[in-house]
Amino acid sequence: MLLPPPAPARVRELLGRAGQPEVLRFWEQLSAEERRLLEAAVQQLEAGPLRDHCQEAAAAATARHREQGQGAAPGGGGGGGTHRNMQPLPGEVTGSTARTEPHRLDNWRDRGFHEISENRVAVLLLAGGQGTRLGVSYPKGMYDVGLPSGKTLYQIQAERIRKVQQLAEERLGKKCVVPWYIMTSEFTLEPTKKFFAQHNYFGLVESNVVMFEQQMLPAVDFNGKIILEQKGRIAMAPDGNGGLYRALMNNKILEDMDRRGICFVHVYCVDNILVKLADPVFIGFCVEKGADCGAKVVEKAYPTEPVGVVCLVDGIYQVVEYSEVSQETVEQRNPDGGLTFNAGNICNHFFTVDFLKSVTEEFEPQLKRHIAVKKIPYVDEQGNTVRPDVPNGIKMEKFVFDVFQFSKNFVAFEVLREDEFSPLKNADSAGSKDTPSTTRRALLWQHYRWAVRAGAHFLDSNNMRIPHLSQLQEAEELPAVCEISPLVSSEGEGLEKYLKDREFHSPLLLTEDALVALGQHQ
Ligand code: UTP
Numbered sequence: 001m002l003l004p005p006p007a008p009a010r011v012r013e014l015l016g017r018a019g020q021p022e023v024l025r026f027w028e029q030l031s032a033e034e035r036r037l038l039e040a041a042v043q044q045l046e047a048g049p050l051r052d053h054c055q056e057a058a059a060a061a062t063a064r065h066r067e068q069g070q071g072a073a074p075g076g077g078g079g080g081g082t083h084r085n086m087q088p089l090p091g092e093v094t095g096s097t098a099r100t101e102p103h104r105l106d107n108w109r110d111r112g113f114h115e116i117s118e119n120r121v122a123v124l125l126l127a128g129g130q131g132t133r134l135g136v137s138y139p140k141g142m143y144d145v146g147l148p149s150g151k152t153l154y155q156i157q158a159e160r161i162r163k164v165q166q167l168a169e170e171r172l173g174k175k176c177v178v179p180w181y182i183m184t185s186e187f188t189l190e191p192t193k194k195f196f197a198q199h200n201y202f203g204l205v206e207s208n209v210v211m212f213e214q215q216m217l218p219a220v221d222f223n224g225k226i227i228l229e230q231k232g233r234i235a236m237a238p239d240g241n242g243g244l245y246r247a248l249m250n251n252k253i254l255e256d257m258d259r260r261g262i263c264f265v266h267v268y269c270v271d272n273i274l275v276k277l278a279d280p281v282f283i284g285f286c287v288e289k290g291a292d293c294g295a296k297v298v299e300k301a302y303p304t305e306p307v308g309v310v311c312l313v314d315g316i317y318q319v320v321e322y323s324e325v326s327q328e329t330v331e332q333r334n335p336d337g338g339l340t341f342n343a344g345n346i347c348n349h350f351f352t353v354d355f356l357k358s359v360t361e362e363f364e365p366q367l368k369r370h371i372a373v374k375k376i377p378y379v380d381e382q383g384n385t386v387r388p389d390v391p392n393g394i395k396m397e398k399f400v401f402d403v404f405q406f407s408k409n410f411v412a413f414e415v416l417r418e419d420e421f422s423p424l425k426n427a428d429s430a431g432s433k434d435t436p437s438t439t440r441r442a443l444l445w446q447h448y449r450w451a452v453r454a455g456a457h458f459l460d461s462n463n464m465r466i467p468h469l470s471q472l473q474e475a476e477e478l479p480a481v482c483e484i485s486p487l488v489s490s491e492g493e494g495l496e497k498y499l500k501d502r503e504f505h506s507p508l509l510l511t512e513d514a515l516v517a518l519g520q521h522q
Pocket of ligand 1 (some may be wrong): 127128129130131132133134138183185205214238241242243268269270329347381425
């Protein structure tokens with residue numbers, strides 16, 4: 001039998017210089033097509049950076065192992081205490097929807113709408129993640145959490161963009177566009193493109209939806225060796241949502257923003273069902289403050305909630321992970337009883353285009369690499385695919401918020417969790433936090449509150465009015481189901497004309513075309 005040709009010299013040489021010749025260990029068993037694909041994958045990589053990446057991952061794994069051996073709490077508060085010089089956010093850089101007088105909120109809203117109407121605002125979606133915890137085989141944005149309308153996260157977001165454009169036009173009498181930049185990865189680009197095309201871009205103009213791809217990096221084992229997920233296929237993972245900055249550069253996205261005259265960018269995660277797209281109040285607040293970088297935050301739900309906290313460390317703005325803070329610091333309270341470190345990061349940011357330029361041109365190489373230890377399917381020495389029960393490998397990730405330290409004028413803006421934050425992270429089977437059920441409930445509670453505020457009444461099966469209830473806890477059962485299309489109302493405004501003093505059976509669906517009482521309405 002004829003032996004296949006050896007791997008091309010340049011491929012062997014590249015892997016040799018990177019210290020990864022084992023990647024070719026199954027070469028002779030591969031089909032011609034598999035060899036072609038492996039060769040192409042290797043040629044995407046550069047020897048020097050690849051060697052550094054693998055060595056850095058192995059060193060980080062060793063350090064972490066050592067720390068855990070010394071009793072630091074893995075992933076939990078109370079062990080780390082590495083940040084002794086933490087300071088809470090100063091009042092002068094922090095705004096709040098709950099503690100600001102209505103007329104000031106209106107001023108910020110006016111300013112935000114003004115910028116939007118001048119075509120200076122874009123939104124940027126981080127949608128390159130693999131959504132492993134949710135466990136579906138398609139991008140998370142395509143997920144339907146089970147709303148009466150059956151809308152997916154992508155559709156909800158698209159409609160919110162259409163609505164904010166429409167509101168800006170109505171207020172300022174000018175047609176405007178909020179372009180939607182969507183960062184995808186090898187996993188999410190093709191299905192996302194196809195989904196948008198199938199749905200006619202959800203009513204947006206195709207040229208105003210700009211998809212681009214982030215970089216992928218090889219996953220490595222604890223010895224710093226590249227993991228093969230198949231005999232001829234390297235296990236690759238996107239480089240974290242902080243891969244944004246490199247992706248902006250590689251895909252010339254800031255040039256596209258310049259061409260369109262964009263000055264301000266609202267960056268957000270795909271999985272927050274309550275996200276306000278190009279929120280005029282947040283944009284207006286940041287612009288009025290002259291900020292180059294801003295973060296929306298929510299109050300922590302309880303002291304040990306495992307969210308990052310936006311704060312100062314040695315005078316520098318950053319997000320400190322829960323696992324890095326001592327129990328004492330987590331529990332620390334102000335004289336008024338509130339938690340001292342209370343600004344929970346929700347991955348919802350404002351950046352000026354100039355700031356993004358300074359990051360991409362100057363600071364990107366300084367971004368910290370974070371280690372994520374994961375269960376990564378691999379091929380054993382016999383070439384069989386193994387799905388490990390325990391973590392066996394490392395992905396290195398950058399985080400989008402690690403640029404706060406480079407800001408010259410940082411601000412934070414506190415919003416109400418029940419109005420703005422409910423992320424989809426886990427499958428329903430995995431527990432009760434951040435699941436399809438909790439996100440669906442959060443949205444339906446919000447719409448129920450809006451409906452009641454607008455004067456609607458809901459009836460039970462005996463046509464008796466259901467007493468209005470306020471939401472006491474996230475898990476609270478809804479008195480009635482009501483979903484309001486983002487095309488009808490963006491934050492509960494303008495609903496009286498449909499709902500005031502009227503009675504409805506649940507579930508009620510309010511669409512741009514009509515009130516569709518899925519029950520009957522009077
Ligand atoms: P998460 O850290 O929650 O990751 O991402 P994930 O991929 O959605 O889910 P798991 O951890 O695999 O279960 C927060 C946001 O950052 C984006 C995600 O798409 C999500 O909007 N992200 C994450 C990227 O855009 N790129 C990445 O490499 C990682």
